[in-house]
Amino acid sequence: MQKFLFTNKLTTVYINPFDPWKGKLCTCPKKYSFSPYTGCSHACIYCYITSYIPNAFKARPKKISFRKLIRELNKVDTFISMANSSDAYTPEEKDLGLTRKCLKIFKERGIKLLIITKSDLVIRDVDLLKEMRTSVSMTITTLDDKKAKLIEPMAPPPSKRLEALEILKENDIPCSVRLDPIIPTINDDEIEEIVDAVAPYVKHIISSTLKPRNDSMKRLRRIFNIDEYKWKKIGNSFYLPKEIRFKYLDRVKKACYKNGLSFASCREGYPFNAGSCDGSHLIKD
Numbered sequence: 001m002q003k004f005l006f007t008n009k010l011t012t013v014y015i016n017p018f019d020p021w022k023g024k025l026c027t028c029p030k031k032y033s034f035s036p037y038t039g040c041s042h043a044c045i046y047c048y049i050t051s052y053i054p055n056a057f058k059a060r061p062k063k064i065s066f067r068k069l070i071r072e073l074n075k076v077d078t079f080i081s082m083a084n085s086s087d088a089y090t091p092e093e094k095d096l097g098l099t100r101k102c103l104k105i106f107k108e109r110g111i112k113l114l115i116i117t118k119s120d121l122v123i124r125d126v127d128l129l130k131e132m133r134t135s136v137s138m139t140i141t142t143l144d145d146k147k148a149k150l151i152e153p154m155a156p157p158p159s160k161r162l163e164a165l166e167i168l169k170e171n172d173i174p175c176s177v178r179l180d181p182i183i184p185t186i187n188d189d190e191i192e193e194i195v196d197a198v199a200p201y202v203k204h205i206i207s208s209t210l211k212p213r214n215d216s217m218k219r220l221r222r223i224f225n226i227d228e229y230k231w232k233k234i235g236n237s238f239y240l241p242k243e244i245r246f247k248y249l250d251r252v253k254k255a256c257y258k259n260g261l262s263f264a265s266c267r268e269g270y271p272f273n274a275g276s277c278d279g280s281h282l283i284k285d
């Protein structure tokens with residue numbers, strides 16, 4: 001059992017131990033979770049934050065007391081993952097700059113940070129990031145901007161995300177890609193193409209198959225025939241049959257190795273051999 005310096009029972013407000021609903025298949029290292037926003041306006045069709053965040057697809061900035069945030073940061077003894085139930089570069093960030101303010105505080109304190117995003121807005125902060133102990137994990141689920149509009153309607157198109165990866169690489173900021181989720185009949189035909197396209201810019205790929213909950217199941221019905229598959233409930237999520245999941249992950253792994261990249265799966269029970277699953281091993285020291 002991992003021991004954290006503080007727990008949810010204490011009066012932590014902003015930074016919490018990462019807890020993937022005690023998922024048995026989670027292989028994440030010990031880390032903390034921080035989100036400048038509640039909810040996320042990217043409104044991805046497969047996203048399950050609607051199952052526990054009210055009005056989830058309308059991001060609201062948190063009212064952050066920076067003094068309190070700094071007190072919490074003083075207790076952090078490993079890296080922070082930003083963010084897990086929202087994107088720190090949700091469209092509102094462009095005007096509000098809350099994530100940028102937090103980054104400045106993290107930078108001053110030498111905090112190790114893993115940024116998970118779907119937005120090219122991250123390159124606005126390259127001036128800070130290149131002097132930080134950080135790594136960026138960019139989610140790319142398709143190379144087709146039109147298809148992305150269908151599944152991630154309010155997120156920047158993948159063409160912009162690829163451009164962002166190129167700029168991050170030019171600035172020596174280590175990156176990984178999340179090829180997550182793989183959705184049968186929607187993006188499973190693109191697996192090798194995606195890996196080949198991102199390979200020049202990243203060192204590691206994390207992949208995962210679609211794991212809807214009840215709420216996202218309903219939305220997903222609009223784009224593909226859910227009932228064609230025999231779903232198995234594991235924890236809070238529905239999983240595709242193992243043979244389908246593992247076939248997809250075999251393909252991702254093969255494409256990664258062909259390109260000299262490390263590979264990991266996320267909450268799949270699929271074996272991998274990489275420095276970490278989430279790409280945190282790339283964080284600069």
Ligand code: SF4
Binds near residue numbers: 042
């Ligand atoms: S970017 Fe992430 S948190 Fe935001 S809607 Fe999409 S899946 Fe959900």
